[in-house]
Amino acid sequence: MTRIPSWIWPIVAAALVFIASRVVTNEYYVFAGYVVLQYVVLASAWNILGGYSGYVNFGSAAFFAIGAYGTVVLDKLWQPPLVLSIFLAGVVASLVGLVTAYLTLRLRGVFFAIATLALAIVLQTLVMNWDYVGGPLGYYCMRPSSIIGFPSYVHYLFVVMLVLALVAVLVARAIKLSFIGHGLAAIRDNELAAECCGVPTLRLKVFATMISGALMGMAGAPFPYYITYLDPNSAFSLAYGINSIAMPLIGGMTHWIGPVIGAVLLALIQQVATVTISSELNMMIVGGLLISFITLAPNGIVGLFEQYRQRKHQCAGR
Amino acid sequence: MVTFNLLFNAVVTGVLLGGFYAAVTVGITIAFGMLDIVNIAHPVFIIMGSFVAYIVNRKLGLDPLLSVILGAPLFFLVGVAIFQFYHAAFEKSGKGSLRGLAFFFGILFVIEVTLLLAFGVDYRLVQTSYIGPNIGFEHIDLPLRMVIPFVGSMALVTGLHLFFSRTFIGRAIMAVAQDEFALSLMAVDTVTVRQLAFGVAIATAAIAGGFLIVIQPVDPSLGREYIGRVFAICVLGGLGSIPGTVIAALILGIVETITSTLFGASWAPAVSFAALLLTLAIRPSGIMGR
Numbered sequence: 001m002t003r004i005p006s007w008i009w010p011i012v013a014a015a016l017v018f019i020a021s022r023v024v025t026n027e028y029y030v031f032a033g034y035v036v037l038q039y040v041v042l043a044s045a046w047n048i049l050g051g052y053s054g055y056v057n058f059g060s061a062a063f064f065a066i067g068a069y070g071t072v073v074l075d076k077l078w079q080p081p082l083v084l085s086i087f088l089a090g091v092v093a094s095l096v097g098l099v100t101a102y103l104t105l106r107l108r109g110v111f112f113a114i115a116t117l118a119l120a121i122v123l124q125t126l127v128m129n130w131d132y133v134g135g136p137l138g139y140y141c142m143r144p145s146s147i148i149g150f151p152s153y154v155h156y157l158f159v160v161m162l163v164l165a166l167v168a169v170l171v172a173r174a175i176k177l178s179f180i181g182h183g184l185a186a187i188r189d190n191e192l193a194a195e196c197c198g199v200p201t202l203r204l205k206v207f208a209t210m211i212s213g214a215l216m217g218m219a220g221a222p223f224p225y226y227i228t229y230l231d232p233n234s235a236f237s238l239a240y241g242i243n244s245i246a247m248p249l250i251g252g253m254t255h256w257i258g259p260v261i262g263a264v265l266l267a268l269i270q271q272v273a274t275v276t277i278s279s280e281l282n283m284m285i286v287g288g289l290l291i292s293f294i295t296l297a298p299n300g301i302v303g304l305f306e307q308y309r310q311r312k313h314q315c316a317g318r
Numbered sequence: 319m320v321t322f323n324l325l326f327n328a329v330v331t332g333v334l335l336g337g338f339y340a341a342v343t344v345g346i347t348i349a350f351g352m353l354d355i356v357n358i359a360h361p362v363f364i365i366m367g368s369f370v371a372y373i374v375n376r377k378l379g380l381d382p383l384l385s386v387i388l389g390a391p392l393f394f395l396v397g398v399a400i401f402q403f404y405h406a407a408f409e410k411s412g413k414g415s416l417r418g419l420a421f422f423f424g425i426l427f428v429i430e431v432t433l434l435l436a437f438g439v440d441y442r443l444v445q446t447s448y449i450g451p452n453i454g455f456e457h458i459d460l461p462l463r464m465v466i467p468f469v470g471s472m473a474l475v476t477g478l479h480l481f482f483s484r485t486f487i488g489r490a491i492m493a494v495a496q497d498e499f500a501l502s503l504m505a506v507d508t509v510t511v512r513q514l515a516f517g518v519a520i521a522t523a524a525i526a527g528g529f530l531i532v533i534q535p536v537d538p539s540l541g542r543e544y545i546g547r548v549f550a551i552c553v554l555g556g557l558g559s560i561p562g563t564v565i566a567a568l569i570l571g572i573v574e575t576i577t578s579t580l581f582g583a584s585w586a587p588a589v590s591f592a593a594l595l596l597t598l599a600i601r602p603s604g605i606m607g608r
Contacts, residue, residue, distance in 0.1 A: 050416075054416050056416055056419050056420065058358075058423065103595055103598055103599050104595075104598055109416075110350075110356050110419070111553070111598055111602075113356070113358075113419055114356075114358075114546075114549040114553075114594070115591075115594060115595065115598065117358065117545055117546060117549075118545070118546030118549065118550065118590065118591040118594055119591065121542065121543065121545070121546045121587055121591065122546070122587065122588045122590075122591035122592075124587075125584065125585065125587045125588045126588065128584055129582075129584050129585060238427075238542065241423075242423065242424075242427055245420055245423060246420075246424075249420060280431055280434050280435055281431075281435070283427060283431050284427070284428060284431040284432070284435075286427070287424045287425075287426075287427035287428040287431065288424075288428060290420065290423070290424040290427075291421060291424040291425065291428070294407075294417045294420050294421050294424070295403075295407040295408075295421070298417060
């Protein structure tokens with residue numbers, strides 16, 4: 001029997017999720033599912049740089065907001081189809097990633113982390129002062145009329161995000177298995193040694209930042225239509241920053257499936273907690289889980305699973 | 319029309335603000351510059367310090383600046399405990415930086431949400447005799463609520479500078495910052511030295527927090543505004559140099575107030591990011607860097 005290639009599974013999963021979205025009658029599940037998928041994109045995108053190469057990006061919210069506000073600008077100009085907004089968001093976000101990465105990644109990784117953190121704050125300042133997109137007052141984004149073939153516009157957004165999630169996961173997987181992934185892993189383990197062995201470290205890091213930023217920007221592009229009212233505080237919410245770090249860390253950063261596991265798990269917990277308890281407390285849960293996982297299970301759920309398998313393997317070998 | 323008088327006022331206010339920024343940053347200078355611990359939760363510790371001052375002021379009626387002097391030893395112990403945990407969990411196993419960073423990010427969140435749950439999103443302020451009045455000279459008005467924190471901050475950084483250059487423990491900390499391995503070969507318990515230093519760093523947050531709540535009302539998420547600022551100052555000053563931190567803080571304070579005067583207060587946060595990127599691009603070792 002030939003081995004089934006692992007890229008099949010995300011596609012199968014996506015197909016099943018799509019069918020499920022058509023079967024459920026309560027549209028709230030589709031509405032909530034969108035957020036989960038959005039986090040799958042963000043976590044997978046973060047992991048391309050953060051997990052594979054070990055460079056921490058605190059500014060996921062900045063890239064996400066670039067996508068969201070990009071859509072707002074386009075919406076005010078001439079309301080292009082959503083797919084085009086997503087594409088342009090990806091381009092702009094990757095350019096921002098390029099500049100930030102090029103200026104800071106030549107130095108120690110810490111500087112990159114701090115710069116991304118500051119990037120989010122500064123972009124928020126810019127948007128706050130930009131009256132065209134509503135400034136601090138925010139912007140009401142009218143959903144276009146329903147798209148043919150979809151029960152509602154939320155369903156359409158859900159499918160768009162599903163496709164984005166699939167793309168993000170497949171890209172993350174492809175990078176992991178290619179020479180880029182190996183190069184990034186070498187950087188994570190010992191950057192100096194990698195450099196000496198001829199790994200083009202700076203180029204790989206900048207590339208990873210661009211891809212990662214582009215995916216985050218693309219995840220943000222449909223957001224204004226989803227939420228219908230966008231203000232700087234929701235677009236730059238620190239929740240994106242902490243979630244896109246916590247999810248890969250909890251799922252496991254060294255495997256492409258880790259961020260997906262972490263995202264689905266954490267996003268579901270948060271959806272339930274927001275409805276049943278309070279939204280402040282659910283951030284507390286994320287923070288607590290993050291701290292406990294990095295101290296107790298540094299390789300996340302995937303790491304725990306591998307540990308278990310190895311132990312079973314050893315027992316069987318005896 | 320921006321007159322000379324207005325600009326002069328902005329510079330003076332900038333100096334006062336910059337002096338306060340020095341007190342805010344000095345904890346990062348110690349933790350990040352000297353000990354190589356990227357404590358991005360430092361600003362939120364400062365907010366915690368502000369809330370300690372707020373509680374003591376409201377419940378006991380003590381002066382906020384007096385209350386933080388009481389709070390500092392408590393924060394020192396908190397710092398010592400956090401270092402103990404951090405060291406055992408991350409440094410010993412040798413995979414510090416990334417996980418350590420995420421760890422402090424988690425701490426930042428937990429503290430901020432705890433404050434949010436305890437105090438709500440309202441701005442809190444303290445009441446003292448020196449918050450209202452100004453002292454005026456010929457053309458400039460100096461609000462006392464800025465002057466007092468400035469004087470206090472200068473006292474704090476001067477004290478720390480003397481501590482690091484004159485006392486035995488301070489010099490030991492500087493030695494750890496320079497070459498920890500060499501020091502460990504001389505039978506010095508470097509972990510304890512670093513632990514003390516981290517305690518001192520967190521203790522400064524208590525004091526800076528007291529100054530902060532005198533200068534402006536405080537809410538739990540205020541710390542975020544300071545994250546970019548403190549690291550920009552720390553990097554600009556040259557990582558681990560206290561005189562450098564003071565110079566960089568004054569520069570940033572002046573540039574920020576001039577920016578606010580010319581373009582409006584909402585642009586001020588962008589200054590620190592520009593300063594950070596410029597420093598990293600032009601002179602990554604900072605003003606007083608080696």
